[in-house]
Amino acid sequence: MGSLIINKVKYFGDNYFYESPDLHPGVNIILGDNGSGKSTFSYFIEYALGGKIKPFTDDDAEGRYSLILNDKNNYVHLDLSINGIAYSFKRFINSSDIFIDQPSGTQSFPLDRKSASFIFSDWLLEKLEIPVFELYLGGSHWYFNFNDLFRLLNYDQNTEPRKIYKAPLAENFVADSIIIRKSIFEILLGISSADYFKKIDKARAAMKHRDLAKALWENFTANHEVNGDFEKLSLRKTEIESTLATLEAERKGHLKENTTVDDKMGELAQVQSILVDLELKLSQDRVAIGALENEKAKIDILHAGLVQEIAQIEKIIFTHEKLDLFAMELCPFCMTKKDVVEGYCICGSKFNDDDYEKFVYNANEYKDILSHKQKSIKAINLGKAAYEDDLIEKKQRIEQNTLLWEEYTLKLKNIINTAEFAGNSTVVDDLNDRIFKLKDELLKINYGLKNSTEESRLKKDYEDKNKIFGAAQASLNKAKEEYNKNNANTIAQFNQIYSELLSKSSYQSHEAYIDEDYMPFIDNREYKANSSDVPKRLMYYFTMLALSLKLNSVKHPRFLLIDTPEDSGIDTDHLNQNLALLNNAVAFGKQPDGSIKEYQVILTTGYGKFPTEFDEFVVERFSEKEGNFILKSRSASHDETNKFPDNKGFHSHE
Structure with missing residues (x-):
């Protein structure tokens, strides 16, 4: 399935800039003190992938990112690889379009489906080999975008760990409903087969068309006089036309x-x-x-x-x-x-x-x-x-x-x-009378033939649509059997990996699995301290990564963004114990020949708040004490100004 690897993160504006070191497949750790820019690094990635970052908007009630909002001519630039092909994404701050530089040239795509039929999310999902999935919720119609799936690719610090899923962009009862969350889980793990759900929609549409055709046929026969002897009417019509x-x-x-x-x-x-x-x-x-x-x-x-x-x-x-x-x-x-x-x-x-x-x-x-x-x-x-x-x-x-x-x-x-x-x-008068009577009879015959023809057409249309519905229903039943069989196998493997990871985590569980809503059910719901919510959520994400490495049917792009997972009062030792289980999750994903598919985990965390065996994975360091923040001022030095051009134009006097 598709894979996503971030290679470099950049920010450019008239006042500030940032360019990350080269990132690589595997684990990448971004270190920093509180307030030095760890979360900003994650924001840049999510923003360039089409996400909505509230601090980047002027209407955010929780706090605005003034350095970025007050900057001019500013944008986020992301270099990445999708299935081994290099791309660059560029999105201006407060913009609803994303520019994509790809081998075939440069294109721009809108983010909002109201402004276009094909949007950035459709392009990205297509490259990741994830079908654009639609869901009908009563009278509502829901298109799943990449931002929806990103809720299980991004362990962010703004969502309470007990909620598992990252908070949705639109916080309402539909966006965060059980059916939406279940569908996200199913799409990423490939158990919500797009083919299966398309067959459900196809069967529903076929049934709707069949019922409509039946209603039209029955309504026509109830309101029109239909003479079923079509051949007799046709013969009489031929006789009258000859006589006329x-x-x-x-x-x-x-x-x-x-x-x-x-x-x-x-x-x-x-x-x-x-x-x-x-x-x-x-x-x-x-x-x-x-x-x-x-x-x-x-x-x-x-x-x-x-x-x-x-x-x-x-x-x-x-x-x-x-x-x-x-x-x-x-x-x-x-x-x-x-x-x-x-x-x-x-x-x-x-x-x-x-x-x-x-x-x-x-x-x-x-x-x-x-x-x-x-x-x-x-x-x-x-x-x-x-x-x-x-x-x-x-x-x-x-x-x-x-x-x-x-x-x-x-x-x-x-x-x-x-x-x-x-x-x-x-x-002549006598001939006219005879002609008039014959034409009157011919008119009635034509009306009868028309009704008979229309009735036959409506009946055949119903019969044809009934056959189509029968074929669609049979195809759906077959797909459902396969769907249930594949799902049971995938869920069983999820439970096995999740239970083993959680038992080795600071949670120290005895039994863990996911219920029918794909939510963790652990130790018969015995009470645990709030700090246990961190491993419960983190192991959930690790398990999905493990399955994406192990199974070809899984749609998860083998990418995780983990932003400062030190919430709910968890101590450093337990945090490090939980993060170290990433190695176990990757080991679960080994192929039969011992190889491991390419993956990427980007972890932002504080100094000392990661396992010592991960030291070699540190690629970036920020420090509030040393004044090393993520955003660098363009006016700081002449060398930096030359290295990161401010793109001011040349001017000539008139």
Whole structure:
């Protein structure tokens, strides 16, 4: 199944920056004092993966991250590998879009499903080989996003350990309901087979379609008179049509013997006038269509140009931080640091904001330009749609007028051919009566045939949909058997690993397994101190990692982010004892040949609050005492400013 490995974490802004050391598969430990930036490191990862970080929003009532919120032109940049393929994610602060740099080029995806049918989460789940899963909750419809699954990939310090699952983004009774949590667990462990649930939806839809078809059929037969003898009606229709043809030919022959032409001339002139008017309208519409098509071609050219510009700007947004050729702090010739007074050029000349032109923009300005271009292309799309609507309308009018022209042309021919038929007689009246009666009978027969045809169609539609439902139900029953069989095996292995890990943890349990809601049931629910909630939750996450390493059916991407698991008053010795069991969890996941699949665990913790055997896994250190915080000020030193460019554009006097 899919794997996720974080390679590097970056933050860039006008005032602050951060770039992590290279991270690697396996265990990566981020050390730090309280307040030095451990949780910020985790925030950056979650934010770049599409999560909502409350301190990064101005409306957070619990506390805002002012250094980041007051920074300008700032974003988080994540280098990572998915199934061994390198990608880069870039997300601006307070942005609902994520830019992805991938081998095929740069793309941007929205985070909100309301703004697009295919969003960032869909892209990420597709790469991780996890189907986009839908759940129907009564009248509600729930799409599972990567953020939902991340609730069992991220052991965060803001969620009470006794709750197991990370708190949802939207804290309401639906988002944190039992059925949602069970579905997250099932999707990650591959026991909630997407194929099985799709078959459930397919069977439900088939049953709904069958019931609707049956209701339509029964309603039609109840409200319409249906003559089931279709062949008899058809035969009688053929007889009447033959008789009518004979009678009408006889009437026509009789009328030819009594001719006059004068009374047809007025009708002839009227039809000719209508034909001339129709030909004029057709000519005008064809000219208008030619003009519209020329204008639409120009709009298409403009649209294609804008699409190309947007693609270029998206690429620039991703690579812009690497271009520092025109920083105002450096001389463009000797590239040495030069103190420049605000409002003065490098040459020393004074200028106002209105006296210069920007040739290179900062990343945030490029993002604004992109937004403007995207709005422009929306306006162009509206223009294209308007032209297309006008073209469709005029083509439809031409089609309608062409049919009218053909109709009146035929009518004109008939008037000319029948101009001589003006006579009348008793014989003609008798023929007219017989023709009228036969046409009345033919009308009733046609109505009966129509009802019989419609009834047969509705009946066949019901029978076909009933067969489809039967096939869908049989397929569902077969999938359910397989589903239950696979689930029992996976759950049994989960219970075995979880029970063994928890017995070796500071919890020191005797028996542990998960109940029907996949929640821990330990030692018959005997009371334990609050500190026992840490191993109970941590071993749950370790067990899922172990199963992802062991079983190919598990969808879990073999990634864990553990942020400061020192909650509920647990002491350091017990914390270290529990963290050391990560090695046991990985050992459970060994393949039959002794190999271990690639995985990654990122642990943020305090100094001394991790097992000593994990010393070699420390990749980053923060310290409040030494003033080494995660966010580095750009104004701290000249060297740091050069190493992490601030992307200010070069300016020229006008």
